[in-house]
Amino acid sequence: MILKSVVLMLIILSVNLYSQVNTIKVEPKGAYKEIDVEYQNKVYEILIGKKSPERDELVEKVLSNPENYYPPTLYAVSKVLFEKNRKYDAAFWYYTGQIRARIDATLCTDRSAGSALGVLREKFGLYINQYSFSDFDNVRLILKRVYKFLENDEANYDRRWIALHGLGGFYNEDPGAKLIEPKEKWDDVKKKVISQNQEGFEKALKMMEDGSLFKNFKNGPYTNDEKDYYYNRIPMNVHDLNSVVLFKNEYDIPFGAKDKKYYFIETNKFPHADYESFEKLDYWYYKDKVQVYYQGSTLPQADPNSFMVIGRGFGKDKNSIFNGMDILDIKDPASFELLIGGYYKDKSFVYDKNFKIVDGANPNTFEIPGK
16 A cells, blocks of 8 residues: 555556556545545555564554554554464454455445455465465354454444545546445445355355365466466476476365475475475475475474474474474474364363463363354
8 A cells, every 4th residue: 555645556457367556646636635544554554564563563553443444454464463373363354354345345436446455365365365264164263253343343444545546536536526425324334245245255165165166277377388387477487397396285276386496386486405205285384305394484393204284374293383483382282283263272271372371271171262
């Protein structure tokens, strides 16, 4: 997002599968001049910036009063939380921001402004969705809690923010232009959007469960010719064309690659230690006979011979439980289990979403709150 004087974004859809995003600097006029998002944009820019104490403090400030911040800020918060391996919280705030943005787009009188949702999804959605849809029961509970939160959510920000991303801002100079539906319609629109999201989500999830959602995507994003392999038509610059192997998921769709020297995350490449034994375990973890890898980094503490994934970005070996690059303080790693709703357990303890022991909780009888 950009500051008020340059906030208008034109999304130009190309004729192929991809979209090109051009940011055109335009001074808002007419009713658009009254939309003050300068503070909101400043917060957003800090959140998507470099790690800093200021950014961490700002995350907690947003989480304390989320009603005061427009949806892009919630997307940005989800990114920071995911980087901190607070994946459950990250998913909650990503989907909260997404549905709130859909509500705002529905309220906006300029339907072209809804293109901002696609931009936000492309920027923030990949890893959140990979995490969320790796466990259907867990994501169902996340969405259930998101819907409950949104039912009582009072948006205390200027919901006209999204109008600044529509085409109307380029030509509409009317100071009296109606940019958003009247307040008396807001509750009905919110209920409608939440209902539509529930229906669409459940339909998509059932199609994922039976595999029908993927029947037309057997080649995934990968293509190749005599010169190179391509991810979404972007050259991967492989080291050895003849040694390229595409890894496939449970739906037989390619979702990663390796050659003699590198493994590839989209078009980014990273060195591995042993080509023959190198394998992709899930969206996050890889290993060969020498070491374990998480995304583009090595996990020197992990034992490759015993390492396995256990879902949602977690892994384990004979000694430890891993959440991304972090080793968790779990009392009995051998009995560690993922629960849903941001809870975990071993044979002696229940752990909350921050991996702190839940006082007094019996792992044998513990029930997920709100399930």
